[in-house]
Amino acid sequence: MNKLPLILLAALLSACAQSSLQPVMVAKKIFQVNADEKFINAHSTGDYRGSPSGRDLPADMQRSFLLLQQRGENSAVALNLRQGNLIIDKYLFFTKDSGSWKLSGIGTPTLxxxxxxxxxxxxxxxxxxxxxxxxxxxxxxxxxxxxxxxxxxxxxxxxxxxxxxxxxxxxxxxxxxxxxxxxxxxxxxxxxxxxxxxxxxxxxxxxxxxxxxxxxxxxxxxxxxxxxxxxxxxxxxxxxxxxxxxxxxxxxxxxxxxxxxxxxxxxxxxxxxx
Structure with missing residues (x-):
């Protein structure tokens, strides 16, 4: 009987932890190897529809992240991808929605x-x-x-x-x-x-x-x-x-x-x- 409140408390703490994740941590979880699809869907909004993500990248591709800017409800994070001689820079844009940072778009040079x-x-x-x-x-x-x-x-x-x-x-x-x-x-x-x-x-x-x-x-x-x-x-x-x-x-x-x-x-x- 006493285990139920503990389970509920653990679930509540987990939910709070998820909602308070900062943009860089959200980016890491979305682009990690075998990223959790439920997490991606829960942290996607705007023009971003869940892809690309870590699920689309080779497992041996190195990933690094850098916070570029955070103003109010908007934030930008640089994503650097490396595999051998291949180096790619992407720019991830987050919007705060219902208390959670969600990936809303990805920037890349158009020309x-x-x-x-x-x-x-x-x-x-x-x-x-x-x-x-x-x-x-x-x-x-x-x-x-x-x-x-x-x-x-x-x-x-x-x-x-x-x-x-x-x-x-x-x-x-x-x-x-x-x-x-x-x-x-x-x-x-x-x-x-x-x-x-x-x-x-x-x-x-x-x-x-x-x-x-x-x-x-x-x-x-x-x-x-x-x-x-x-x-x-x-x-x-x-x-x-x-x-x-x-x-x-x-x-x-x-x-x-x-x-x-x-x-x-x-x-x-x-x-x-x-």
Whole structure:
């Protein structure tokens, strides 16, 4: 007779524990090997319908999670998947519903396949084909590239743009002093009359070219208080803001990832043109 209250108490405590799980823990349970289908269904809402989940992933695929942002009833978590040389970054979006955090959407770069095809096509060109392409480019007023240096800049930028988040962060850290110098130049440019459609600073000089930044702007799809350092003009890059309160709220269909790099710097990704 005394066992029944204990069973009820255990069930109640289990239910409370489930409802109070934080977004990262919910993400881990959804994407763990042989994830519980009932748990997935109970923690799914919005555009997410229970797949993909850990049930769809190879058992030997490594999974790691990082809380990106949590504001009110919304939260974003980065999911990193690794299997051999394969590295995939996804961005999980949670909504608090009836006291529980539920997965409502997954963000992924929308133009990645287009960039992959372009990169492969450029890398497949022979030296003779590249020379021929560059000669033909001289006939046009504003081609994408006219010199081998410009051609290589685009190839290297595409490689960086398509790279895993950890590689993008390592690139920034490698050139952090140069990025800081570029920031100083951008802030100085903002004190002068400037054309909002052109880059604040010429990033193609010998000092800045290794950074692989195509242009620098403010506003647009990011708040006006952010200075945006773009990799090939859109979707992926670095930003600086004096206060994290100016960072945009993360959404799967807009700015879907912001990762802190220190001293006001962040890595960002957007889903599509906004």
């Amino acid at each position: 990645a396949q287009l960039h992959v095809r372009k990169l492969r096509a450029m890398q497949a060109l022979s030296e003779a084909a590249i020379d021929s392409t560059l000669r033909e480019a001289q006939q046009y007023t504003d081609p994408e590239y006219k010199t081998r240096e410009e051609f290589d800049f685009i190839v290297n930028s595409l490689q960086l743009k398509l790279a895993p988040d950890d590689t993008l962060i390592a690139h920034f850290n490698k050139y952090r002093p140069a990025f800081d110098n570029l920031l100083v130049a951008a802030r100085q440019a903002l004190q002068q009359p400037h054309d909002e459609y052109n880059s604040l600073v010429n990033t193609k000089t010998p000092a800045y070219r290794p950074l692989l930044i195509s242009n620098i702007t403010t506003g647009g799809f990011l708040p006006a208080q952010c200075i945006d350092f773009h990799i090939l003009y859109d979707q992926v890059g670095y930003l600086y803001t004096p206060d994290e309160k100016y960072l945009p709220e993360l959404r799967p269909d807009k700015v879907m990832m912001v990762r802190k790099l220190g001293r006001g710097w962040y890595l960002y990704k957007v889903a599509i043109y906004l």
